[in-house]
Structures are given as C-alpha cells and as structure tokens.
Amino acid sequence: MALLLGLCSSMLWGAADFVGGRLSRARSAYSVIFMAQVSALGGAVVFFVAQNEPGWETDALAWGAVAGLAGAVALGAFYRALAVGQMSLVAPVTSISVVLPVVVGIAEGQMPPPLQFVGLVTAGLGTCLAVTPELRSGPEAGVSSGQSIGLALLAAAGFGVVLIAIAEGSRTSVSQTMLGQRAAYVGVVGIILLLRAGTQGHRPRWSRPMLAAAAAVGLADMAANLMYAYATRTGSLPVVSVLSSLYPVATVLLARWLDHERLRPLQLAAIAVTLLGVSLIGAG
Secondary structure, three states, X not given: OHHHHHHHHHHHHHXXXXXXXXXXXXXXXXXXXXXXXXXXXXXXXXXXXXXXXXXXXXXXXXXXXXXXXXXXXXXXXXXXXHHHOOHHHHXXXXXXXXXXXXXXXXXXXXXXXXXXXXXXXXXXXXXXXXXXXXXXXXXXXXXXXXXXXXHHHHHHHHHHHHHHHHHHHOOOOHHHHHXXXXXXXXXXXXXXXXXXXXXXXXOOOOOHHHHHHHHHXXXXXXXXXXXXXXXXXXXXXXXXXXXXXXXXXXXXXXXHHHOOOOOOHHHHHHHHHHHHHHHHHHHO
C-alpha cells in the first residue's frame, strides 16, 4: 500500500505542478501559490476536524510549519522557473530533491533491500536524465535556461526539506502536520504578497476558470501530501520518497500532450528508465 500511495502522490504532484506552471505564466507565481494554498488550507481544516483528535501535537505542528516555510520558497522558485523555462527542462531538475530524504532515511537505519536499492538509483537516474538534452542545447538556450535551472535547484532543496518534515511530523499526527504546513504556507505567501503590493502596478483580475484551476491545484497538492504522509508511516522513507518524487514524469508528459513541447530521444529513454526503476522497487 505504501508503494501505491507514493506513486499516486507523485502523479497528483505532477498534475498540480503542470497546471500551476501554466497559471504562473499569466499571474505572478506567489499569487498562484496563495490562491492554491487557501484552498488547500480549507481542505486541511476539514480533514483535521474529521479526524477528531483529542489534543494538539506540538511536534506535528512544528514539523508542518517547517514544511510550509520550505514549501513556500520551493514552490515560488519552481513556478517562476516553469514560467521562464520549458516544463520539460525544469521539472526533472527538481527530482534531485529526493536525495535529502533518502540520505536521512538511510542514516536512520532504513536501508532498502538490494533489489529495491537498485530500483531507487535507476528511478532517480531516469528522472534526472530527462533534463540532459536541454542542458546540451547550446547558446540558443540563452539566459532563461540558466535562470530556470538555478530556480529549479533552489526548489529541489526546498522540496527535499518538505519531504523530510512531513515524514517526521506524520509520526505523531498526519492531520496536524498538514494543518501546520498549510497555515505556514498561507501566512508566508500572504506576507510576501503584501510586501510586493506597493511595488506592483495594475494587477489583473482573476477569472472564475482561473480561480477554479488554482483551487484544484491546492486540493491536488493537499491530497498528494496526505498520500505521501500515510505512505511514510507504513513504508521505508527512502523508497516512499523516491516514488513520490517521480512527479516530473507526469509534468513532462502533460507538457508534451497539452503544450506540444518536444521530447528528445534521451528524454523518452529516461522515462523508460524511470519506469524500470519503479518496477524494480515493486519487485523488491
């Protein structure tokens, strides 16, 4: 069940990132995040109330706040990278975020069996290889490619912290970890928007379809976080974190299907390598 939850979370994250990236081309990254996270906070409150927990777990709330702070920075960098660069370039770079939780999990004694370990390396290599063709695209890639890669690396570090914090907080309470995370998200991004308000000119209004899309992004992100949190409670952190970090595959495929971004042969091979890694993890 942990493996399935991890895979499902990565698919939801990939879809949410794709829609969020498209929205950030028409609106600022942090305004997209704020709209999405208000929706996610509402979902977290409903989930918390439904759990009817007897008291507050300060550890879970604190780890959730850490996840929210790191996630706000990471998502801002990620959406900005998607706005200035190609989705099929940016999304795979962020997959290196999985290195942090894998190292932490192994340090805690959660060493996966040999076959699963090979699968972890294979899946991680596959997602990282998906970016290689674009890195070799030459001077025509311009400044935007370098800027988008730098932002994607910053996002990767933040996402790695998020994965660790959610896993730690979920040991005591999943619902309160989610609540702390979303409250921190909304608070931090709201402050950023207030600080930026005086420096921005006319801000375009949000149409109803765009608001609905932002709400869907937040709810999908919330659902993915829940799946990942419950997966870490029953599964190995290195294994679950790798499976949950395969979201670039979903983002890349959606970019190819809906935005008609060209996938080069090595990117197609990288997706196949990633799927092979997932198969090895399942077999192990």
